[in-house]
Amino acid sequence: MRDPKVEQVLDRLREGGGRLTRARRQIVEAMVAGDHRHLTAGDIVEIVRRRDPDFHESTVYRTLERLAELGVVRPVQLTPGATVFHLVEGPHLHHHLLCDRCGTVIEASDDLLDALAVEVGRTYGFALQSAAATLHGVCSACHEHHEHDHSHDHGAGHRH
């Protein structure tokens, strides 16, 4: 119950001039627990409230904003109406492959778009920002049984 990952994030917070509060620790704990998950602000509120009923929305947003400024957390707009957040592990940037069927998010290597970046720069004079892309498509699992009409677990991973 003294997860090094949690402490690492909290340390960065303090280094950045921030203060260490109960609420912040719980937010970070929730994010570390749900590791490679992509949580919405609402997901985090729900989780933290289980232990701390007074925990409030505004705190999540303010804290996530701080953490994002410090580069510890990354906000990603996967779908309309739902910004998800995840921890940035070290310098490990990555792109997101979002399955439009089941909502699964695959984290793809940051050099995936290197070749494309060159191409785009040459053709459009556009400097592609690394590791910021969300690519839509269909994951392998969904692709295999795409003729069946099973109950799509849409939003897998962060729907309540």
Add this chain to the structure above:
Amino acid sequence: MRDPKVEQVLDRLREGGGRLTRARRQIVEAMVAGDHRHLTAGDIVEIVRRRDPDFHESTVYRTLERLAELGVVRPVQLTPGATVFHLVEGPHLHHHLLCDRCGTVIEASDDLLDALAVEVGRTYGFALQSAAATLHGVCSACHEHHEHDHSHDHGAGHRH
């Protein structure tokens, strides 16, 4: 004042079993007028209301939804909190290059990601959906004078 592009879209609406109303004509006219612009629902409301003060939000959303179903219009989530819509010209799909500095949107050829699609399919078993990507970066104009602190015209194109 009988723009063939407008008629073309309205024809498709009718073919799809839809009805031709004053509101719908005006919505389409607004979109054609702002051609390669990417308009938010709010932008459209604002434009149409100038001629037709009773025009209502809900109508835009319902109409855009229909048009999107018919494949005539495409909704794109460029930034958090702002779904933009644009007409789909024929079979001309494209990706979006969004400048994070000035908000300009460049429409990139749909085959831009072909090579990437192969790569992603092989590495992650993920079937990339064509022409659905929004790539972030910096456009050439912004890139050139990036040391100066000029008033960034952020949101260019669809901010009121």
Add this chain to the structure above:
DNA sequence: ATAATTGCAAAGTCTTTGCAGTTTG
């Protein structure tokens, strides 16, 4: 102590929905 942070409540933006009246084909 004092500056940061929180809970709370209120508001803001964007979007959706139900319904009764109106209009289209």
Add this chain to the structure above:
DNA sequence: CAAACTGCAAAGACTTTGCAATTAT
């Protein structure tokens, strides 16, 4: 005429903001 569509009003999801009370350093 019947079905489709509209305006309106109300509500819903997500996020932001002001403020007074609380808490970390």
